[in-house]
Amino acid sequence: MRHLLRPLDFTTDELERLFDLAGDIEKNPSKYAHMCNGKILATCFYEPSTRTRLSFESAMYGLGGQVLGFSDAGSSSATKGESVSDTIRMISCYADICAMRHPKEGAPMVAATKASIPVINAGDGGHQHPTQTLTDLLTIRSLKGRLNNFTIGLCGDLKFGRTVHSLINALVRYDNVKFIFISPEELKIPEYVKEMLIEMDIPFKEVIRLEEVMPELDLLYMTRVQRERFFNEEDYVRLKDFYILNKEKMELARKDMLVLHPLPRVNEISVEVDEDERAVYFKQVQYGVYVRMALILTLLELV
Ligand code: CP
16 A cells, blocks of 8 residues: 655656646546546545645546545544544545644654555645645656756745645656755744755755746746745745736746746746746646546556
């Protein structure tokens, strides 16, 4: 039995197979429409979500399976003090596979040690978000045709943004990927990430001004400032609008640069940018469903 807790849980060859499967699902959805008949997905979300939870649910319904779960810790027995370890033992009796989001880093990993079904980390605190990374990689591979030889700018809250930490973890395995970290001083990428890049001899630089590096980028990965991870509201208010990608800034970019964003967006991308064909964050959402369908089939060993 396999789980998905970190992006590195799958080798790059396994990821290739997963992305090929996602591509086939996109082209031939009817071929897969009954593959999960009789199977149940549990979505245990102790933190708010729109995309991750609903895309998992959409994925399972698209495969002919069924879904149960909770979308709010407050409506679960966590409020009575039940541990994640005990909850997953119950869930293992009710479902065949579980996607779990939790504010505590490592909670899905703890669940996996007690589960008798595959557990998928759907985001744990500021740590990792591996299925968002699968979504990001599939989007890049589908729209750029490759997962190597590019410069990616990661912009915004690089301190708390788990999607950024996960994506870097996954991209270091591909050749000739250069990183440019664009953030205010207070939201810089954690030291342990930089240490890893130095150890692996992977080029990166840190800048504060987005305009300065726009012409260098093949990909721009925008992120929102993670309000829920701040200790005080004052700091959040001061930093929340530090970056606003608008038409003017897009003019500095290459004609084939792509803008990704894990969403939700707050103010960091002006809505006027949505019309730009380089803005692919809504396409990214659709890829998220295909890749989660492929992941469910793979973890349930149905392909
Ligand atoms: N990208 C993402 O994780 O979105 P949600 O928080 O809405 O699931």
